[in-house]
Amino acid sequence: MIKGKTFLVMGVAGAVALLSFNWQKNTGGKSSDPEKNYQEYCAGCHGAQMNAFADRKWKYGNSAEDLFKSIKFGNKDDGMPAFAQTFSDAEIKALADYILKGIANVDRYNFNQKPKSDLFETENGKIKLEKVFGDAKNVWGMAFLPGGEILATDKSGVLYLVTEDDKSKKINGVPAVRFGGQGGLMDVLLHPDFAKNKTIYLSYSKPHASNNNLQTTAIFKAVFSGDALQSGKDIFVAQPYTSTRHHYGSRMVFGKDGMLYFSVGERGNERENPQSLENGLGKIHRIGADGEIPKDNPFYNRKNADQSIYSYGHRNPQGLALNPFTQQLWEHEHGPRGGDEINIIKKGANYGWPVVSYGINYNGKIITTLTAKEGIENPIFYWNPSIAPSGMAFVNSDVYKGWKGNLLVGSLRFQYLNRCVVKDGKIVKEELLFKNIGRVRDVRQAPNGYVYLAVEGEGIYKLLPQQK
The missing domain is CATH 2.120.10.30 (TolB, C-terminal domain)
Incomplete structure (x- = not known):
């Protein structure tokens, strides 16, 4: 949320919530704990339980590498800021892994075959x-x-x-x-x-x-x-x-x-x-x-x-x-x-x-x-x-x-x-x-x-x- 304006990001860019304009300046509050980082930086727009990630088509891919790139370098067209100055590479990797783990339960519903017998x-x-x-x-x-x-x-x-x-x-x-x-x-x-x-x-x-x-x-x-x-x-x-x-x-x-x-x-x-x-x-x-x-x-x-x-x-x-x-x-x-x-x-x-x-x-x-x-x-x-x-x-x-x-x-x-x-x-x-x-x-x-x-x-x- 930025001064009353909400950005809807429709790709992997959405894996990290949009923060206020001082995100990249204010790095003192970040934690080495990916869960705490997610709750502080992401949950406000995307839900504490990763609500916004469960049912989506990932525009830029949803592998750990894809998420790492999106978090680190951002995507200007989708309003996604770069977090290279906010988090270290290790912290970005941990945050990407945390997000993937949190949405992994979606795959359990991917039923491919119709029943072949009763x-x-x-x-x-x-x-x-x-x-x-x-x-x-x-x-x-x-x-x-x-x-x-x-x-x-x-x-x-x-x-x-x-x-x-x-x-x-x-x-x-x-x-x-x-x-x-x-x-x-x-x-x-x-x-x-x-x-x-x-x-x-x-x-x-x-x-x-x-x-x-x-x-x-x-x-x-x-x-x-x-x-x-x-x-x-x-x-x-x-x-x-x-x-x-x-x-x-x-x-x-x-x-x-x-x-x-x-x-x-x-x-x-x-x-x-x-x-x-x-x-x-x-x-x-x-x-x-x-x-x-x-x-x-x-x-x-x-x-x-x-x-x-x-x-x-x-x-x-x-x-x-x-x-x-x-x-x-x-x-x-x-x-x-x-x-x-x-x-x-x-x-x-x-x-x-x-x-x-x-x-x-x-x-x-x-x-x-x-x-x-x-x-x-x-x-x-x-x-x-x-x-x-x-x-x-x-x-x-x-x-x-x-x-x-x-x-x-x-x-x-x-x-x-x-x-x-x-x-x-x-x-x-x-x-x-x-x-x-x-x-x-x-x-x-x-x-x-x-x-x-x-x-x-x-x-x-x-x-x-x-x-x-």
Whole structure:
């Protein structure tokens, strides 16, 4: 940042942040520690976690030698100053090596080959992906009925009933959706007492009644009866409606308290919505099963606040799951370019977007230089580069060797399933499963203990562990 003017450097030149005009004059503050040099000279514009380097095309090459040349000699055309007078050759080499080490994790997602069979090797043995449903073009959410059938939403606005013999039928009574962009018919959830009351919930992008340019996230409640939904009604409509067609959020889960928790994205307006308690966008909400707002919600008595808000400061949460071992509510959300997060949701907490972030804007500009701030909850885990997470499920069955207690997350961007090993509330290890299978939109564990994947353009797969 130079007197309010930010330079966007689109090559290896960007590997070192632009400093103020006195960089080359003021050499007394430099350190022999490359990490300290990076934090002092680079992090202000490119992020403390090398956010700006994770997803880029390196204009001048990205070898250690390339970075050394760019740091030492600069590149005037891109606004990159030379640091030959600031650092010794040894310090430049150490800084280049430090940068390369920090961005090396990007290569782990370079999957070159499409799957050649339905059998996949994992750290704990082979797993077969068996397709159980292929009629829908874009399955967004799944719910498992007591008899083993699956309710599956198609983003286009169709709800399917899928039987165990791979047959399906369309269910009538679904609300009209605004299909386009990231919107449509999204999540589906059963009432905890579904066996008795047959009640289900749908999240969807709801068009405005009188303005065709506006839409929002809504929660629909209905009774499932045969091949139709009856007595359907909206029990929540996020305010305000907006003209954008992305960042709807829309995952739903019932908590241990019997309340319905669900996510609403900030609809692309990060400067106004997620940090304001006066609207419902960029939030996790908590309501009763019939739509009533609990009086013990954290902002119920705050003047002008949206009373259903449970937590705020979210970007686009497309993963929400109750940890069956701790009963905590876990969430993941899309970051910008870098900085997808996993959070444990706390009552009334602020999760920071866009005040803090591990990512940068899609055009390469820094959104914030902060990755932490007092009063804001830190994520327990983040991805850089972004994997575009969608769907989220804990494994609490013994069907899969070594998976019990793990968290599963789908990746839209890199088209695989992410297995997260959880220990003491932290992600301590990852395994990348089913590489290049397709955009994994949802992952769920069924009551029978088996895991199912919804893959865009393909349908639903059942994960079958193979005997040795």
